[in-house]
Amino acid sequence: MGDIDPAFIQSTEHRANNHKNAVEAVEIPVIDMFGSREELISRIGKACEEWGFFQVTNHGVSSEVSSRAEAVAKKFFEQSTEEKRKVKRDEVNAMGYHDGEHTKNVRDWKEVFDYLVQNSAQVPLIESHEKQELRTITNQWPQHPHDFREALQDYAREVEKLAFKLLELISLSLGLAADKFHGCFKDQLSMVRLNHYPPCPFPDLALGVGRHKDAGALTVLGQDDVGGLQVKRKSDGEWIPVTPTPGAFIINVGDIVQVWSNDKYESVEHRVVVNRERERFSIPFFFFPSHKVMVKPVEELVNEEENPAKYREYNWGHFYAHRNRSDFKKLHVDNIQISHFRILD
Numbered sequence: 001m002g003d004i005d006p007a008f009i010q011s012t013e014h015r016a017n018n019h020k021n022a023v024e025a026v027e028i029p030v031i032d033m034f035g036s037r038e039e040l041i042s043r044i045g046k047a048c049e050e051w052g053f054f055q056v057t058n059h060g061v062s063s064e065v066s067s068r069a070e071a072v073a074k075k076f077f078e079q080s081t082e083e084k085r086k087v088k089r090d091e092v093n094a095m096g097y098h099d100g101e102h103t104k105n106v107r108d109w110k111e112v113f114d115y116l117v118q119n120s121a122q123v124p125l126i127e128s129h130e131k132q133e134l135r136t137i138t139n140q141w142p143q144h145p146h147d148f149r150e151a152l153q154d155y156a157r158e159v160e161k162l163a164f165k166l167l168e169l170i171s172l173s174l175g176l177a178a179d180k181f182h183g184c185f186k187d188q189l190s191m192v193r194l195n196h197y198p199p200c201p202f203p204d205l206a207l208g209v210g211r212h213k214d215a216g217a218l219t220v221l222g223q224d225d226v227g228g229l230q231v232k233r234k235s236d237g238e239w240i241p242v243t244p245t246p247g248a249f250i251i252n253v254g255d256i257v258q259v260w261s262n263d264k265y266e267s268v269e270h271r272v273v274v275n276r277e278r279e280r281f282s283i284p285f286f287f288f289p290s291h292k293v294m295v296k297p298v299e300e301l302v303n304e305e306e307n308p309a310k311y312r313e314y315n316w317g318h319f320y321a322h323r324n325r326s327d328f329k330k331l332h333v334d335n336i337q338i339s340h341f342r343i344l345d
């Protein structure tokens with residue numbers, strides 16, 4: 001066994017073995033979407049408030065579509081690095097294969113393939129602040145496996161429907177109209193990521209994904225039966241593992257819902273631990289609005305005396321462009337955060 005590349009090493013307080021005694025048999029809520037609508041809205045609202053995370057069953061995404069997506073993801077990652085790098089992402093095109101992602105400037109023990117739900121999309125160029133220049137990012141599809149593109153586009157279409165359904169339920173749980181946010185997703189930047197975490201000889205030093213919060217509105221995550229995702233419990237900061245539930249999706253609130261709800265629903269930190277024995281696959285769908293969207297607390301939810309807006313508005317495209325740049329390589333500055341837009345009380 002060789003030495004670990006120092007780029008992967010987490011600082012002591014962030015390593016996986018740090019909270020060994022703390023994990024009792026606690027689970028994030030599992031919500032059956034077949035239930036009555038009233039009950040569903042109330043359970044989702046409660047889960048968003050208490051955990052920022054929950055699992056859903058009976059969600060309407062066909063298991064056949066999910067299995068095909070999982071199968072082509074596995075086949076893609078089994079190929080040689082040389083083959084995979086034919087669709088490598090770079091600083092210009094953020095979509096495609098990537099094996100050097102950094103979270104908070106430490107390298108993640110994983111390889112990924114990213115694609116946009118709407119084959120191409122426009123995002124601002126961060127270098128040109130004043131002019132608001134845009135560039136187009138476009139999917140790159142590998143030649144092998146031959147059914148890769150079709151299986152993954154079918155998957156994105158189905159999961160997108162679920163994401164809209166969940167966003168409606170979340171809006172209703174906040175007392176807003178079901179379609180309150182629909183307009184924001186015209187020309188959406190939503191993307192799907194295929195994650196592959198190979199077995200890791202140093203699971204105590206590295207993480208599959210370092211602790212982070214998701215920047216979008218919602219994440220809808222499919223995972224296999226290996227396990228590794230951990231959620232930071234709001235009440236005491238303990239890392240709670242998310243036990244794989246066959247056929248379920250894991251849903252988490254992202255930064256945008258936190259800002260829209262003026263902190264009623266918080267975007268919660270999570271991370272992925274790796275293990276020596278088994279590779280793991282997961283497929284998050286990141287529900288991202290259009291680059292044009294200005295994100296700010298919803299007017300109906302704020303009021304000057306009792307609950308003033310906690311954030312200044314920010315542009316989603318600008319935020320997205322900054323995040324993509326810092327994911328791509330190690331930078332010596334912290335990446336952009338919603339806390340930078342917080343109005344201090």
Ligand SMILES: O=C(O)CCC(=O)C(=O)O
Pocket residue numbers: 193195209214221223228229270271272282283284
């Ligand atoms: O693989 C997982 O379970 C979660 C991955 C994740 O948090 C992410 O890609 O943002």
Ligand SMILES: [Fe+2]
Pocket residue numbers: 212213214219270
């Ligand atoms: Fe995440």
